[in-house]
Amino acid sequence: MKKKLNIGLIGYGFMGRAHSNAFAKVNHFFDLDHQVVLKAVCARDASKVKAFAERWGYESAESDWKKLIERDDIDVIDIATPNNTHAEIAIAAAKAGKWILCEKPLSMDGEEGKRMVDAVAKAKVPNMVWYNYRRVPAVTLAKKLIDDGRLGRIFHYRAKFLQDWTINPELPQGGAALWRLDVKAAGSGVTGDLLAHCIDTAIWLNGGIDKVSAMTETFIKQRPHQLTGKVEKVGIDDACAFLARFKNGSLATFESTRYARGHKALYTFEINGEHASIFWDLHDLHRIQYFDHRDEGQVRGWRSVHVSDGDHPYMKNWWVPGLQIGYEHSFVHQVADFIKGIETGKPASPTFKDALETQYICDAVLKSGKSHQWEKVTSIK
């Protein structure tokens, strides 16, 4: 008989749905000692949260997150609310001894993130941040290839996350749907929303970053607020590019924007090593491009690997070779790994502490964007 693991989800937006789907599916596809139970969902609008609970099969609904945290029948608090609420909820949940899943980015900045890290450390509760792209099978495979030493000395890393959905100057900022454009709710623009993903993957694959030189831009200076209609100054960064030096001596370029016409969610990374190179692209997430210089010369080329075989990460749990999975599965994998991490005593990454490292890099990037200087990244201990 499996142990029950009762989830209390806060927030029912895009991420609330993605997490719920993962909770609902994980036991169908992964062998775990725990049975995940969709126990409660919480959001301010009582009638909407009730409808959400019915649709997804949550047993109950709450409209005050503090009450949810107080409930004894909740094991895990899952935070899927705007960035400016993460810290308060997470710290309260830690104090209540809950296990915590927190949507990315961890926090509004490094200082706030540090307090969250301290809180979970003090409470000794399992914790994880939803940097889901680590668990796209192709990305997990990249990690494995690098850790196996196949690339040799690393010379270059480059990552981009390009979108085009805010080019229209009529698009309002703020409100439930567009809080990502509101600096008060989001903390920053593409840096926290998109580059944070790129950075999380990068430090996982290639180690820490030493210093950065960044350039940021806000192309559309004013937008109407979605709720009030009032035209207000835009506080977020629409675009950000930065140069970086990794601790292992490799050079990097990072770029993100919401003004790259033609790209919906083009997160790509490439890593060039002495012997081999790897490229990945979110738009075709089930493939990885791999080049190995040790292949015989005349038939050497970039290999397009369709990551759907039984010996590819996570894939033996799904269908048969050639049949791809999608975006949402990365969340299923993350829940599975989180639970397995607890069952085996080897916590799954990225923990709050891992995510704090990303936060410090984002801070340095935003600082450099203003100072027009190279900025050193705060060390994590």
Add this chain to the structure above:
Amino acid sequence: MKKKLNIGLIGYGFMGRAHSNAFAKVNHFFDLDHQVVLKAVCARDASKVKAFAERWGYESAESDWKKLIERDDIDVIDIATPNNTHAEIAIAAAKAGKWILCEKPLSMDGEEGKRMVDAVAKAKVPNMVWYNYRRVPAVTLAKKLIDDGRLGRIFHYRAKFLQDWTINPELPQGGAALWRLDVKAAGSGVTGDLLAHCIDTAIWLNGGIDKVSAMTETFIKQRPHQLTGKVEKVGIDDACAFLARFKNGSLATFESTRYARGHKALYTFEINGEHASIFWDLHDLHRIQYFDHRDEGQVRGWRSVHVSDGDHPYMKNWWVPGLQIGYEHSFVHQVADFIKGIETGKPASPTFKDALETQYICDAVLKSGKSHQWEKVTSIK
């Protein structure tokens, strides 16, 4: 309050899992008047079927499909067993007044399929066959583009379904996992397993087929049986290619094999019209390639459309632009359409009768492979 729709699934192999996942997810993502209930699953091995029921949340398990059909609390019988059992189960389910979902191909041949069609017609029960690729969003989009008349007169259709998993001559035939290699269970090889998919899509997109000239081959003539170890003659077709004439005057080539090294499940089709052409590939199922000659000359080219926007078929129910879905979602869409078809009184395709047309074409193909003549396809009335 939604009406319950109680599912009784027979078979728990690869397709049993794909169907179960669809039943479990459909209400999370689609607005329906019915609530799907995983009521019972049935298979011969009582202990295995119980484990499957637990994993997927089926309320009960059966080991005799006749008992399942007798149960009053079952609304829908879903047949996910080997091909040679479809007819008996479906006809019995029809007599019992159950709604019926049947895995493809419909039957062992056209004669058997005709009896199934007659049975559901007589019983007036909703029925559908799981030709799931019609509901990959990119394929559904292709259908829409063609029906809108964008392609103009159609000149050519070509489809392939290439795999490479049976090249190893040591691979046995038969048994639970490998019944697709056993002619007694499967009826045929690649023709019924893979070309049936190509044909179903083709007649949906481009209308009926008149006549065919086929070539079939069994490369490995003998294989050990998985259960007995005894080496036996291989009865299935390892490869099959055929020329065809559509009723609309267009020319077609079809090919399938399990001996195309490098291809896992490369189902592709292309259709060339007077004005525009469309290409699709299962290995990158979330994209469609579209060429429109009416585009201005100097910037005319094949467009790689990432089918993940809100105005693409089914996609507003999932995530955001750029984030792809996978293979399993085509089954979710099919359940949603089946239920909506009943709710609206417009039955979703392909019905048993639609699938019989594919069966008649498969029969003509296999006959031509033996007669070395062009063979006429039996008309469906």
Add this chain to the structure above:
Amino acid sequence: MKKKLNIGLIGYGFMGRAHSNAFAKVNHFFDLDHQVVLKAVCARDASKVKAFAERWGYESAESDWKKLIERDDIDVIDIATPNNTHAEIAIAAAKAGKWILCEKPLSMDGEEGKRMVDAVAKAKVPNMVWYNYRRVPAVTLAKKLIDDGRLGRIFHYRAKFLQDWTINPELPQGGAALWRLDVKAAGSGVTGDLLAHCIDTAIWLNGGIDKVSAMTETFIKQRPHQLTGKVEKVGIDDACAFLARFKNGSLATFESTRYARGHKALYTFEINGEHASIFWDLHDLHRIQYFDHRDEGQVRGWRSVHVSDGDHPYMKNWWVPGLQIGYEHSFVHQVADFIKGIETGKPASPTFKDALETQYICDAVLKSGKSHQWEKVTSIK
């Protein structure tokens, strides 16, 4: 001091230009004992041929090909005229002891081709047919990989040559520019023009073809003649697809059309062996796709080989890795190989005899298109 090799070219259309370019460039890039000299060009229109001679640096111009053949200062007769003139010119040139280069296809049919083969055999003159695609470096590399035995037993071959330039029904037939649409000048439509290329490559890579089953179509039944304006019946095949059995037991599909919207000159072939597969596409002719099952599983994939390195066929004679060559270079390579073949006593292929084999296959294809039967290919001795 190099020996002079005096060329006499007949015809100055598209192919006359391609050949002239090859003659002009070959000594710049290849080390040969002979110096190619553009001695004379011949065509009926005296003023146009003079202008062509001036542009390309031919030393003289003729307007009667019989006179050209009589000239003592001509070593090589190069035939770049419409198909229906090849035999008469080639046989006369052979009698005059000239070396002969003939544009493809060799002849109007196998019977005529056989007479040409007999003529060059009797005269013992070097001869070659311009099936230039054999000498695209990527294709030559494919030949090398196959001859090295890397693919193992061959199961499948498939080739296509798709175009879309004759869809417009207003397009006239006949005349200087459009003789390829006139059955009297061309002999056939896509079969001789495009499938002949596919067949030549196929038999070079995979050996002889035993029998075929074909389907042909003429979509536009009548067209105005370019010179008279009179609407006449179209005699050529607009499209042709056929199934084939190679002598080595492998199965093949071939298809060509000028009605595949979106494709300009999409000649592709793929060959699937037990261990490895190869794919090539004329639209990206400097690449080859190679899949090797012996690669380690988790990083196995199709390799996109950019055929531009010094160890790739012909490429050390051009630029540096990464810098591609184009279509015209295949002709340069063919001239280089023709001359080297003579210098070394190992004649370069395809000779007239090699090209006759392609002619016999085309004959069988056209015959099958009419008989609706499988047709046996005439053996070449």
Add this chain to the structure above:
Amino acid sequence: MKKKLNIGLIGYGFMGRAHSNAFAKVNHFFDLDHQVVLKAVCARDASKVKAFAERWGYESAESDWKKLIERDDIDVIDIATPNNTHAEIAIAAAKAGKWILCEKPLSMDGEEGKRMVDAVAKAKVPNMVWYNYRRVPAVTLAKKLIDDGRLGRIFHYRAKFLQDWTINPELPQGGAALWRLDVKAAGSGVTGDLLAHCIDTAIWLNGGIDKVSAMTETFIKQRPHQLTGKVEKVGIDDACAFLARFKNGSLATFESTRYARGHKALYTFEINGEHASIFWDLHDLHRIQYFDHRDEGQVRGWRSVHVSDGDHPYMKNWWVPGLQIGYEHSFVHQVADFIKGIETGKPASPTFKDALETQYICDAVLKSGKSHQWEKVTSIK
């Protein structure tokens, strides 16, 4: 009767061959009032230069470039020697009233380049620098699309030039073949060799650059000298990445390296505008990727345009649609445009002055790589 245009080429390395090929071919394919004559080639090694002259059909050979410049029968001096010799030769040629073609980069630095610009201005002689990529048809098409205003306001520009040929630490520096690794001959590493190409294209397509922040690296610190075998410090930049602000407000990232395993000569650029975006890749130089947001939503996608039609730049002079040209053709186009520019009185770009702008940007990049500050680009008047 065409006017003769007598070329005097200095240098016979890789670029000497590329230029010679262009001179030899240009009149075959382009209609000009001038007939290009390969009059003389000059290099220090008398026997080697003689062999080169014979191979390419140069009428004479010289071993002292000063003599070549003195010759009355030379109209054009073409400089294809290492970078550190450009200035002296060009200034002398200008004084002698010769027309001048100079291989890129123009000079060792901006100061030297300025003197060259002044010299040709004073002498009023036609001049051009071989930034050949402007005349790859796909790149020329990009220019046309941008100038037509199709992209609207430009937000982003990104360019890369990635190679992998110097990863091996045993590779020597210096000497005839490897002078690009010798800072004394080359002036810089990837900045002058590769980024100069990226910059030239960028300022042509998107206007001037205001300021840059760069990062440079020399991965292999010491290498043996090719001639002496002595191990010496490496003075060039192996890799360089920089952020930039264009004068039109758009943001840019540039990167070049010779340590990107898997890339031979991967020069790519992308430009994102309000309405449309363009991407190009030297490894598939005959294609351009074009995205237009004004396309209808459900069939909107990146178009892969095969730039081989008669209405594409330069292509009506070559073959037929679908048949691609290669790297070397960009040089043919440049000679054609240079001559046409003189014939029409509209000088073809890039002139020495245009190339000086690139030089100033390279200077700022190298300076920023050392200062770790944003550096302003020197204005050109």
